[in-house]
Amino acid sequence: MQLAVLGAGLTGVTTAYRLAEEGHDVTVIDRREGAGLETSFANGGQLGFREVSPWAAPGVPWTALKMLGNPDAPFRWKPKAELAQWRWLLSFLLRCTTNARTERERHNLTLGLYSQKEFEALLKRLEGEGAAFDFAHRKKGILxxxxxxxxxxxxRAEMARLEDMKPGLDVLGAEACVALEPALASLHQRGKLAGGLYAAEDQSGDAHLFTRALAKRAEEKGVRFLLGRDITGFEEEKGRLKAVRLGKEKVEADAFVFCLGVGGLSLAKKLGFRLPFYPVKGYSVSLPAPEGAPEVSLTDEDRRIVVSNLGGTLRAAGQAEVAGFDTNLDRERAKSVLRALEALFPAVESKAEEAQFWTGLRPMTADGSPLIDKAPGFRNLYLNTGHGTLGWTLAMGSAGLICDLIQGRKTAIDPEPFALRRPSLFP
Incomplete structure (x- = not known):
């Protein structure tokens, strides 16, 4: 079967590779000049297969209100005269309940554990092919x-809720956290560490390096990449998408997979449907890891950042900015991530002058789960998008699920919780 994947980020490349492995003729289309150059480029690096709770939770609205006006606040809202922004905010607020969070927690964990299985199986296949596949991968867990x-x-309450799913989570005391990660000694001495929730089987790695390396392997399997091409239109015929137009070029296929992030919102409208996600801006800072830098990937609940050691580069990522489609890097906002990292590990100050900042837009659904489904109105257009902060974590599971749907076979997990028209996204 001839298949076209729209988007060369993590979801697009993993989907294309998986389809090529199954013998399909695959073409990937992206407006950027390379793979993984947008949301996948400099994220926090966590493969948090068990760190999948949605952002919407009880107390979040009040916490966000208290942070307004604080330049270092991890949340910022810039009101826009856009129906899409207000509709998304309303949906998000309606999800800030215990029941709503618990429901999505379980669905995301199911997909996360499946994604880990698919990810590790992929690595074994890649290693079996012999050539190096380096992406600063670490299997030291997430604390x-x-x-x-x-x-x-x-x-502890979260562990109890998920106990029947056997996710492999352990609550550790402060001393046990320091024993696991000695870089936390200073934080503990300052009385700012009460304990930790440890997922020993979670991992970390450089998402951009992974995407780029997998794209190269995909090319070796015959996948064609059409990069630097803007999608200018579509050709439809009797409930089927017939072709994607790229200016004077066009790409025909038997089926299409929509793996575009926020840049795909306007294209979805051209096709006659709405994608229920909105851009949420995030920032990261990368710098040479100082002596004594953490080896375990960390999620800091207090400062709202994640930290990963990526082959000697220490990266921290955070911030949630609901500000439309603005991709400009606000240096003060970026520096607030650096300040949070310095507060966590004072030794970072010695490397601050070498810091590199990045910003990107995450395609966030209000309920915190991706869209993995057939697009409405088309028999041969599939969606694999809307992963928000979980794209790196859920990429391989999402690719496996969408491949099952395309081929009309029994899926490994229930796809219904990730359907486009689920009630949690359309209040």
Whole structure:
């Protein structure tokens, strides 16, 4: 079967590779000049297969209100005269309940654990082919830092809710956290570490390096990449998408997979449907890892950042800015991530002058789960998008699920929770 994948980010490249492995003739189309250059480029590096709770939660609206006006606040909202922004905010607020969070927690964990299985199977296949496949991969787990006893109790409650799914989570005391990651000694001595939630089987790695390396392997399998091409239109015929137009070029296929992020919102409208996600801006800072830098990937609940050691480069990512489609890098906002990292690890100050900043737009659904489904109105157009902060984590599971749907076979997990028209996205 001839297939066209729209988008060369993590979801696009993993989907294309998986389809090529199954013998399909695949073409990938992207407006950028290379693979993984937007949301996948400089994220926090976490493969948090168990760190999949949605952002919407009880207390989040009040916390966000208290942060307004604080230049270092991890959340910022810039009101826009856009129906899409207000509709998304309303949907998000309606999801800030215990029941809503618990529901999505379980669905995301199911997909996360499946994604880990698919990811590790992929690595074995790649290693079996012999050529090097380096993406600063670490299998040292992810430790969520808990600043006080209330956070510890919330972590215990989370473990209890998910106990039947056997996710492999452990609540550790402060001393055990330091034993696991000695770089936390200073934080503990300052009385700012009450404990941690440890996912020993979670991992980390450089998402951009992975995407680029997998794209190269995909090319070796015959996948054709049409890069630097803007999608200018579509050709439809009797409920089927017949071709994608790229200016004077066009690409025909038997089926198409829509793996575009926020840049795909306007294209979806051209096709006659709405994608229920909105851009949420994030920032990261990368710098040479100082002596004594953490080896375990960390999620800091207090400062709202994640930290990963990517082959000697220390990266911290954070911030949530609901500000439309603005891709400009606000240096003060970026520096606030650096300041949070310095507060966590004072030794970072010695490398601050070498810091490199990045910003990107995450395609966030209000309920915190991706869209993996057939597009409405088309028999041969599929969606694999809207992953928000979980694209790196859920990429391989999403690719496996969409491949099952395309081929009309029994899916490995239930796809219904990730359907486009699920009630949690259309209040």
């Amino acid at each position: 969520r830092l808990l600043p006080d006893e209330r956070a510890v109790e919330e972590a």
